[in-house]
Amino acid sequence: MSQRKLIYLKFRRNRLAVLGSGLLAFFVTCAIFADYLAPYDPLRADLANNLAPPSSEHILGTDELGRDLLSRVIHGARISLHLGVISVGTALVFGVFIGAVAGYYGGAIDQIVMRAVDIVLSFPTMLLAIMIVAVLGPGLTNAMIAVGISLIPEYARLTRSTFLYLRELDFVQAARMIGASDPRVIFRHILPNSLAPLIVQSTLNIATAILSAAALGFLGLGAQPPLPEWGAMLSKGRVYLMVAPHVTLYPGLAIVVSVLSLNMIGDGLRDALDPRMT
């Protein structure tokens, strides 16, 4: 049986991982088909009907401007997933590049790069994101940049340690001995074998990115109104907590469930790819 099939079967046996996959599929569907799935226009305000509790007309109720909460939550899935994937994707590209160079060449380059990474890490992640947004200004794109930058050090560290290890193995030495150029060795030999921890890390990082972006949105530093970003929705609904808790409850639940699904998948992938547990 091929190694890939083994990994797949191990993953499938993990009930939480399968549940997580189902939930994630649900969210991705919401994100892609938001325009068709949402019963109302998420931006259409109906001030006469604001803060209405859940009813047959509005399944999750309405927010402070009378907009349908369910539609806004569904569209929020699109924003969050979009944000998560793009910030992680960018962090991945930059972080892996930095880590690969540091890990492959070692020596002085490694020291300098890693010292730089350590210095960036001397700021708590949330603070780093807030600082970047404070300089760039609030907004969805800037939030994506901030979250992306805060994720780069982790990828750099991870890739570097993987490369340090793989670089000494026989097949890499062999490739270099027959004269393969450095880029070729990196891309064709080392990188494909370092994918496993990167995939696990990326899944978990999308979860973190969604949380960080929601926090920025909650603070008013991320997606700006009227965008239906979950964190921003929580921030607006907060004032009405006493009279209309549903405005805070449901977007928050959406965050929890989507992040949970990603964490379940990430854990499942980690267990499935773990060479020790065969």
Next chain:
Amino acid sequence: MLRYVLRRILMTIPTILVASAIVFLMLRFIPGDPALLMAGEDPKPEVIQALRRQWGLEEPLPVQYLMFMRNVVEGNFGTSIRSGLPVSFEISLRLPHTIVLSVVAMTLSIVIGLLVGIVSSTRPYSLVDNVSMFFALVGVSAPAFWTGLMLMWVFAVKLGWLPAVGVGTPAHLVLPSIALTGFTTPVLARQTRSSMLEVLRQDYIRTARSKGLSERAIVYGHSFRNALIPVITVAGISFGRLLGGSIVTETVFAYPGIGKMLIDGIFARDYPIIQGAVLVYALVFTFLNLLVDMTYAYVDPRIHYE
């Protein structure tokens, strides 16, 4: 060990220097004249001139940085635009609150997290283990500000048992610290559990058991100490996350700490305050990492006996 300790302390100096440089540069990246930014609205020309001189804005950048550092070392972080009070004063009012909250939350986290982790590891795959680990997973997935708001709604609004905002009594600390631990406790519990499982599988544990040692002595005496090393690393990282999370939690609970000061400052465009708050966080965090590494050196015998 002494060599390790000294080397580690020396390493913090360049970190602090570069971190302060980043904070310094941050303000100058924002479009606009820094003197105008720091003076606030409708400033008089004399005020702008005084600011220019104080922060050396006419000088080349490296000189500016040195003046900035000199000001910082003297304790002069500038004056808040909003309140007109020295930033260092504002910080001194708020830092104790943040520290108290963080310490309480972290202690709670460590105690609960470690206990749950140990219990789970001694009964792997049991109901207790599965339930705890599931809750840990949920805890890690829930944003701290949402759990904070939900807690607030249940305990302060609906039940009226605990105060929702502000400081004053120990009761004011309860909800914010519980919200803060929501993320770090699960992480510690999971790490403790997996570390302990790792250690409990070892041969020397089997030897201890066959010698007839009580289970309690084995778990708490032998296994726990050895499992502690990765847990300490994770605890250090968690405390960092906790500090970051406290920024949001303080905002949710209107808790007058440095975090809330930072956010209020950002919205009021109070740049001296922003600068001061970020600098304080960076310094505290660096110092924290140093402490964690020191603990590490003490606990890990490989470093201890170097």
